[in-house]
Amino acid sequence: MKNLNSAGNGNRKLFFALRIFCTVALGVSLLCLLAVVAYVLINGVTKISGDLLFGDYSVSPSILPAIIGTLQLVGISILIAVPIGVASAIFLVEYTNNKGRLMRVIQVATETLAGIPSIVYGLFGYLIFVVAFGWGYSMLGGGITLAIMILPTIVRSTQESLVAVQGGLREGAYALGASKVRTIFKIVLPSAAGGIVTAIILAIGRVVSESAVLILTIGMVVKDIPASLMSPGTSLALDIYYFASHGYPDEAAATAVVLLVFVICLNLLAGALGKIIKKSTGETK
Amino acid sequence: MNPFQGKMNISVKDCNLYYGDFHALKNINIEIPEKKVTAFIGPSGCGKSTFLKTLNRMNDLVEDCRIEGEYKIGDVDIYAKDTDINMLRKNVGMVFQKPNPFPMSIYDNIAFAPRTFGITKKSELDEIVELSLRRASIWDEVKDRLKKSALGMSGGQQQRLCIARSLAADPQILLMDEPTSALDPISTGKIEELMDELKKDLTIVIVTHNMQQAARIADKTAFFLLGELVEYDDTDVIFTSPKDEKTERYITGRFG
Numbered sequence: 001m002k003n004l005n006s007a008g009n010g011n012r013k014l015f016f017a018l019r020i021f022c023t024v025a026l027g028v029s030l031l032c033l034l035a036v037v038a039y040v041l042i043n044g045v046t047k048i049s050g051d052l053l054f055g056d057y058s059v060s061p062s063i064l065p066a067i068i069g070t071l072q073l074v075g076i077s078i079l080i081a082v083p084i085g086v087a088s089a090i091f092l093v094e095y096t097n098n099k100g101r102l103m104r105v106i107q108v109a110t111e112t113l114a115g116i117p118s119i120v121y122g123l124f125g126y127l128i129f130v131v132a133f134g135w136g137y138s139m140l141g142g143g144i145t146l147a148i149m150i151l152p153t154i155v156r157s158t159q160e161s162l163v164a165v166q167g168g169l170r171e172g173a174y175a176l177g178a179s180k181v182r183t184i185f186k187i188v189l190p191s192a193a194g195g196i197v198t199a200i201i202l203a204i205g206r207v208v209s210e211s212a213v214l215i216l217t218i219g220m221v222v223k224d225i226p227a228s229l230m231s232p233g234t235s236l237a238l239d240i241y242y243f244a245s246h247g248y249p250d251e252a253a254a255t256a257v258v259l260l261v262f263v264i265c266l267n268l269l270a271g272a273l274g275k276i277i278k279k280s281t282g283e284t285k
Numbered sequence: 286m287n288p289f290q291g292k293m294n295i296s297v298k299d300c301n302l303y304y305g306d307f308h309a310l311k312n313i314n315i316e317i318p319e320k321k322v323t324a325f326i327g328p329s330g331c332g333k334s335t336f337l338k339t340l341n342r343m344n345d346l347v348e349d350c351r352i353e354g355e356y357k358i359g360d361v362d363i364y365a366k367d368t369d370i371n372m373l374r375k376n377v378g379m380v381f382q383k384p385n386p387f388p389m390s391i392y393d394n395i396a397f398a399p400r401t402f403g404i405t406k407k408s409e410l411d412e413i414v415e416l417s418l419r420r421a422s423i424w425d426e427v428k429d430r431l432k433k434s435a436l437g438m439s440g441g442q443q444q445r446l447c448i449a450r451s452l453a454a455d456p457q458i459l460l461m462d463e464p465t466s467a468l469d470p471i472s473t474g475k476i477e478e479l480m481d482e483l484k485k486d487l488t489i490v491i492v493t494h495n496m497q498q499a500a501r502i503a504d505k506t507a508f509f510l511l512g513e514l515v516e517y518d519d520t521d522v523i524f525t526s527p528k529d530e531k532t533e534r535y536i537t538g539r540f541g
Contacts, residue, residue, distance in 0.1 A: 166385070168381060168383055168385035169385055169387060169388075171343065171346070171381065171385065172381065172385040172387065172447070172450075173387070173397070174343065174346065174374065175341065175343060175374055175378065175379035175381075175451070176374065176375070176378070176397060176398040176401060176450065176451065176454055177371040177372065177373075177374040177375035177398060177401055177402065177454060178371070178397070178398075178401045179371055179401075182401060186397070187387055190388070190389070191388050
């Protein structure tokens with residue numbers, strides 16, 4: 001009979017090689033990440049100045065219009081995408097039982113939409129809002145386009161959070177005479193809130209980092225603070241592109257730092273909020 | 286208005302239930318008396334849990350589930366078109382196999398059902414919460430941490446919390462679907478004592494895999510096999526002189 005122990009030993013060299021490979025791979029990944037962050041910080045931190053952050057563009061290059069523009073875009077896109085996305089997910093999970101033909105069609109549609117390159121969304125936004133609606137370049141058009149772009153992600157992650165809520169909780173609520181609506185709002189949504197909030201914050205991260213969509217929809221007007229939502233404008237990510245391609249490498253590097261810090265803060269916030277919500281709904285022991 | 290107030294006996298005639306093409310319950314006829322413990326026993330897949338769930342219409346949540354027959358609680362037809370299902374479930378509470386406390390505080394868990402039915406005054410809720418926890422004999426263990434999460438409790442405590450949560454709806458009937466199968470013997474003992482206490486005020490129907498448990502706690506016992514109700518009688522009759530050979534073979538452990 002074959003000795004099982006020696007069979008295991010025969011593979012030991014392979015396991016060892018595999019382990020070395022994985023360790024090296026991890027090292028390379030970490031190194032790349034650190035290199036990017038370090039490079040951006042080293043080049044950019046010293047270039048940040050009060051004038052750049054809050055100055056008047058007519059005096060010297062400033063990213064104040066971009067900061068305001070970015071906040072506007074986040075506001076518009078989240079206000080539109082979150083209610084629609086969360087409501088769609090509730091419908092899919094709680095009312096169609098997460099299966100059936102409609103469900104599969106929507107599943108494929110959202111996955112496909114999530115995989116479309118953002119420039120395609122940009123082109124769509126351009127043709128609809130800039131050209132067909134005749135709005136020209138506008139923060140509103142850009143914000144709506146971004147909302148459409150992040151919608152599939154919000155639907156998918158909310159769906160996953162809802163599905164992850166134990167079926168026993170729903171049954172428990174129904175068995176106490178709670179209606180479907182009460183069960184959804186008092187039991188299911190609070191249990192899924194951590195996941196939903198994380199999804200929203202990650203979506204904000206995508207909005208903040210997006211540039212392709214905005215080139216085609218808000219027009220990259222870097223010098224003026226948008227007078228209204230119908231005005232053209234800029235965002236932090238667009239400013240990096242603008243500065244780098246118009247002979248302001250220092251300003252580009254400094255803007256990159258601001259954007260990087262913003263995204264890191266968002267991710268930390270996502271983690272912290274998720275934890276707080278879990279605690280308040282008693283999910284941790 | 287609550288049409289179920291004070292109605293604690295269940296009468297089922299010619300119940301047939303289908304999951305799609307599968308005939309899961311066949312011609313079930315049973316009269317469940319008030320203020321007694323009635324146990325459903327039988328091997329896995331015999332339909333006892335399915336039948337239990339039809340008593341508070343939890344089977345409505347299952348797709349492709351079709352049911353025929355006459356179901357009455359007191360004189361109220363629970364499958365009538367105008368039955369208020371939420372009111373039915375308020376009056377026919379249910380405790381599940383796996384404890385399912387909501388991810389919220391102990392207090393909020395118990396207050397869930399009263400709040401569902403419109404009680405919002407704090408003094409009133411406080412009273413219901415204390416009374417329900419006392420009835421489930423868990424008050425002394427949790428009275429100092431009512432605002433703490435229910436998920437921090439042990440499994441046995443969680444199950445008694447779930448019983449208290451059902452009692453807070455002031456049900457007339459309590460359905461229990463293998464309530465102790467996930468619990469240790471000490472917690473099981475506590476829940477069995479509790480059932481003995483509770484049957485003074487309400488009707489209890491329990492599904493159990495554990496025949497000793499049925500023998501210990503049940504006044505009446507029903508033996509299910511392959512979707513049929515084989516025999517239903519006083520518990521001591523079922524366990525000492527069953528009329529049906531199949532019942533005898535099951536309780537003596539020769540099949541199932």
